[in-house]
Amino acid sequence: MTEPEHATSAAVLEIDARIDTAPYPAVVADAAGIVQALNRAARTLLPDVRVGETLTATAPGWLAESHATLAADPTPGPSPGGAAQGWVDRRSLEGHPVRHDDGTVTWWLVDDTDTRLAREALRTEQARTAFLTEVSTALLGSLNLQRCMETTVTLATVNLCDAAIVMAPAGRGGRYPTVTAVRGGEVVHDVLDVDAEEVPGLAEALQGFPPVPSRWLDPMSVPEWLRPTGFGEVGSIVVTPLPGHGVPAGALILVRGAGAAEFSEEEEVVARLFATRAGVAMSAARMYDQQASITETLMRDLLPPTVHQLSGVEFAARYRAAQDGDRIGGDFYDVHPASEEDEESLVVLGDVCGKGLDAAVLTGKIRSTLHALLPLADDHLRMLRLLNGALLNTHDARFATLVLASVARDGAGVRLRLTCGGHPAPLVVRADGRVEEAPTRGTLIGAMPDVGATTAELTLGPGETCLMYTDGITEAKGGPFGDELFGEHRLHRALGECAGMPAEAVVERVQMLASQWLGRGAHDDMAVLAITAPRGQHLTAVGGHGRGRYTA
Amino acid sequence: MTAGQRLTCTWAVAGRRTGRLTIVGDLDYDHADEINRVLVENLGAHPGLRAVHLDCAEVAFCDSYGLAALLMAHRHIRGVGARLHLDNLQPGLTRLLELTRTLEYLTAEAAPSRAEKFDT
Numbered sequence: 001m002t003e004p005e006h007a008t009s010a011a012v013l014e015i016d017a018r019i020d021t022a023p024y025p026a027v028v029a030d031a032a033g034i035v036q037a038l039n040r041a042a043r044t045l046l047p048d049v050r051v052g053e054t055l056t057a058t059a060p061g062w063l064a065e066s067h068a069t070l071a072a073d074p075t076p077g078p079s080p081g082g083a084a085q086g087w088v089d090r091r092s093l094e095g096h097p098v099r100h101d102d103g104t105v106t107w108w109l110v111d112d113t114d115t116r117l118a119r120e121a122l123r124t125e126q127a128r129t130a131f132l133t134e135v136s137t138a139l140l141g142s143l144n145l146q147r148c149m150e151t152t153v154t155l156a157t158v159n160l161c162d163a164a165i166v167m168a169p170a171g172r173g174g175r176y177p178t179v180t181a182v183r184g185g186e187v188v189h190d191v192l193d194v195d196a197e198e199v200p201g202l203a204e205a206l207q208g209f210p211p212v213p214s215r216w217l218d219p220m221s222v223p224e225w226l227r228p229t230g231f232g233e234v235g236s237i238v239v240t241p242l243p244g245h246g247v248p249a250g251a252l253i254l255v256r257g258a259g260a261a262e263f264s265e266e267e268e269v270v271a272r273l274f275a276t277r278a279g280v281a282m283s284a285a286r287m288y289d290q291q292a293s294i295t296e297t298l299m300r301d302l303l304p305p306t307v308h309q310l311s312g313v314e315f316a317a318r319y320r321a322a323q324d325g326d327r328i329g330g331d332f333y334d335v336h337p338a339s340e341e342d343e344e345s346l347v348v349l350g351d352v353c354g355k356g357l358d359a360a361v362l363t364g365k366i367r368s369t370l371h372a373l374l375p376l377a378d379d380h381l382r383m384l385r386l387l388n389g390a391l392l393n394t395h396d397a398r399f400a401t402l403v404l405a406s407v408a409r410d411g412a413g414v415r416l417r418l419t420c421g422g423h424p425a426p427l428v429v430r431a432d433g434r435v436e437e438a439p440t441r442g443t444l445i446g447a448m449p450d451v452g453a454t455t456a457e458l459t460l461g462p463g464e465t466c467l468m469y470t471d472g473i474t475e476a477k478g479g480p481f482g483d484e485l486f487g488e489h490r491l492h493r494a495l496g497e498c499a500g501m502p503a504e505a506v507v508e509r510v511q512m513l514a515s516q517w518l519g520r521g522a523h524d525d526m527a528v529l530a531i532t533a534p535r536g537q538h539l540t541a542v543g544g545h546g547r548g549r550y551t552a
Numbered sequence: 553m554t555a556g557q558r559l560t561c562t563w564a565v566a567g568r569r570t571g572r573l574t575i576v577g578d579l580d581y582d583h584a585d586e587i588n589r590v591l592v593e594n595l596g597a598h599p600g601l602r603a604v605h606l607d608c609a610e611v612a613f614c615d616s617y618g619l620a621a622l623l624m625a626h627r628h629i630r631g632v633g634a635r636l637h638l639d640n641l642q643p644g645l646t647r648l649l650e651l652t653r654t655l656e657y658l659t660a661e662a663a664p665s666r667a668e669k670f671d672t
Contacts, residue, residue: 330616353616355581397623401616401652422652443653447623452653475615485613524581524615 024108029055031071031103033064045088045109062086063095063107070097070105085112092116128270131159135274139281143288146179146189152252152278153181160271161254161263163228166242166278167192168250169206176206182228198223199253205241208248211272212239213265219258226253233258238268240275244283252278294357307335307529310345312409314532316503318511322355322472322525330359330400331470331525334367336374342408346370346377349468349529350402350423358398362446365391366400380404380419380455384445388421391446399447403440403468407531414460414533419453421445424474427492428458429465429506433499435492438466460533463500472526473510478518486517503532559583561590569602571595571634576610579618588624601634609640614648626658635661 019026025042029035033055042049048058055064066084084095084107092113098106138151149166156164161183168177175193196203200221201212219234227234235258242249252275256263263271307315317333330352338345348370352359369390373383383404391400401422408415418426422444428436442453460466469491476486494513498506507528514526559577566572571594575587587606595601606625614622622638629636636658641649649655 351616353620397620397627399616399620399623420651422654424651441651441653443657444619447620448654448657471616 019106024110026109027055027059027063027107028104029067029107030105033067033071035059036104042109045093060086060088063109066095066097067105067107070099071103124266131155132270132273132277135277136281139278140284142281143285145282145285145289148278148282148285149179150181150187152282153179153187156252156254156274157181157183160267160274161238162257162260163231163255165226165228165253165255166250166282167196167202167206167253168282169248170196180228182231185228185230188229192225194223194225199226199239201239202251202253205239205251206248208241208243211241211268213268222255226255228255231255231257235260236262238263238271240268240271242275242279242282244279245287247283249279249283249286309534310335310337311341312534313345313407313414314503314534315347315529316507316532317527317529318507320472320511320515320523320526322523330354330363331472331527332363332367333468333527333529334370336371336377338408344377344406344408344417346374347405347407347468347529347531348402349405349470349527350400350421351470351472351525351527352400353398355525362391362398362400366402366445377404377406380406380417381442381451381453384419384421384442384451384453388443388445388448388451392449393446397447399444401444405466405468405531410459412462412533413464414531415457416460416466416531417455417457418466419455421451421453424469424471424488425456426466426468427495428460429467429495429499431461431463431499433496435495460531462533463535465495465498465501465503465506465530465532467495467506467510468529468531469510470525470527472524473514473528476514476518476521476523476526478521482519482521486514490517500535502534503530506530506532559586561587563590563594565598568600571598571601571604572607573604574607574610578612579614579621581615581617584614584618584621587621588628591625591628595628595632595634599632601632603637604629604634605637605639607639608642608645611642611645614645619648619652619654622658623654635659 020039022039023041025045026039027035027042027046027049028037035049035051035053035055035058037051038046038049046059049055050058055067062084063086084097086093086095091111094110094112096108096110098108100106135155138155139148142148142151149168152166153164163180163182165178165180170176173193175191176196178190178192180188180190196206200217205211217237217239219237222234222237235256238254240252240254242252252271254263254271307317309315315335319331319333331350332352333347333349336346348367350366352362352366366387369387370383373386376383376386399422403421403423403426404419405426406417418438418440419442420440421442425440426438428438430436438456438458440454440456443451445451474486474488474491477483478486490513491510494510495506498509501509507530510528511526559575559579562574564572564574573587573591577583579587626636638655638659646655649658
């Protein structure tokens with residue numbers, strides 16, 4: 001041994017005597033990485049490390065590397081740089097270096113396994129919370145069911161698994177609409193005609209029963225139809241119900257490849273929390289979907305028909321529903337054409353009290369009842385009485401107001417019989433611009449046991465118009481100060497300017513004026529219908545409906 | 553109409569037989585239900601009423617839903633054996649009640665029978 005080495009060893013031995021019984025492992029190595037000493041705790045922890053051997057050959061890699069870095073760093077000082085960190089078996093250690101004057105370094109090794117595990121758990125938990133928050137935000141942003149399902153599988157493949165499948169409850173024909181995503185791949189929609197019983201727990205999950213833990217599921221039992229196209233061997237699988245509002249929204253199936261770790265218990269909990277959020281979003285979307293399709297269906301049936309020329313009489317109508325929210329309003333109109341050329345057509349325009357579905361249902365009832373009563377249209381009062389009887393109920397005071405108009409071509413003019421049931425009387429625009437109120441009055445329909453009404457009979461000369469409207473027009477609130485009603489006076493004046501105009505132009509103008517009056521204010525339903533006797537020139541005009549030919 | 557004024561209904565009793573509901577505001581889709589809420593509560597609390605007056609002096613606006621509320625109020629008041637009186641009707645409301653032929657019905661002495669129907 002040379003002199004310096006001997007001196008070093010002596011110094012080390014001296015330190016060793018004092019640190020040998022210290023509770024923390026300590027390893028002393030010189031600048032070349034040769035171990036000079038180690039205490040009792042270090043000998044237990046690192047049985048391979050011996051005095052005289054190099055750290056590189058015997059100590060864990062992270063410690064040897066940290067030591068080499070430290071030795072190469074000329075900066076003097078007792079503890080340059082930070083601590084090193086690494087694993088020995090299943091323990092996490094922090095190495096705190098202390099540099100001595102002779103170039104040796106003592107590494108104090110502190111066990112921080114518990115702290116580290118706690119920190120990692122915290123980080124995982126934070127990441128999960130962030131994930132679940134992201135899930136909620138992403139899912140609740142859409143009320144579109146398809147998009148909700150897509151978002152669910154995509155988020156699942158990014159954060160939870162290699163492939164995810166959402167199976168909706170069986171739809172028409174007992175088939176299951178599914179959406180599948182493989183990490184990094186496209187989202188695939190499909191409708192599967194399969195037996196859910198083939199996957200353990202799937203049939204139960206689809207009915208909303210609690211999930212089966214993944215370790216109970218044999219990945220080998222996964223049927224071919226569940227394996228996404230291009231997906232390799234299945235390693236583990238979790239089937240979780242998607243709980244909805246009282247009814248299950250379907251099932252979520254998470255799949256990991258054969259190489260990936262199995263689902264841990266905590267991951268299954270996260271999967272369940274994820275499924276809860278996805279399920280709620282999906283059932284909200286499904287409910288919205290159903291509602292929208294109900295509205296759609298009702299709309300198709302309740303929406304006023306487009307009207308044209310019939311039997312030599314011009315008809316035109318406009319309808320503007322109250323709000324987009326409840327698109328079906330309480331206003332309605334119908335034109336029932338006469339079966340024979342010179343018989344009367346029946347026009348109905350009315351307003352059901354209230355808005356939304358309740359109003360729509362009553363509207364539907366009124367329209368079909370009146371349709372059935374068409375053969376009795378020559379007696380308006382009788383028709384109204386029968387309708388009133390059909391609508392009376394005891395649980396609320398919903399009612400309707402309406403106008404019946406029987407219309408027939410009469411020479412160059414048009415003969416009208418008008419009867420109001422609690423409705424604003426139709427207005428007649430004469431050729432010279434005079435505006436008259438049709439002299440008809442009657443009881444509203446559906447609220448009182450008895451109804452009465454007077455029928456007005458009048459004739460429209462060529463170019464003259466009878467306008468039926470709902471109170472949405474006259475009660476349009478707006479104007480320069482935003483709180484004034486459009487009112488009958490303004491309607492009269494506007495109509496006075498419509499003398500001689502065709503039916504289309506009249507309804508267009510009235511609707512436009514009322515809309516302008518409203519500005520951006522909220523409004524009720526607005527319906528207008530014009531019946532016009534065509535001006536005499538269109539002798540051979542065919543109104544697009546075959547039997548529209550007439551002579552003046 | 554969604555921009556209506558708030559509706560306030562104030563109940564008072566004059567003697568043991570007469571109730572008075574003062575209505576201030578708009579009788580419209582958004583607010584009209586209030587009158588029946590207040591009515592039902594007070595009709596239950598004061599049995600034996602013979603007459604209920606609805607003071608409409610300050611009813612600024614009444615749409616079809618408001619009218620439905622009045623018809624419902626009529627039903628409630630009749631239900632306890634009292635008669636409905638509409639006080640201080642303003643022209644707009646009077647016009648609506650006449651247009652729909654509900655004025656006589658609402659304020660009739662007894663429930664209108666078939667014989668009393670206002671046929672024409």
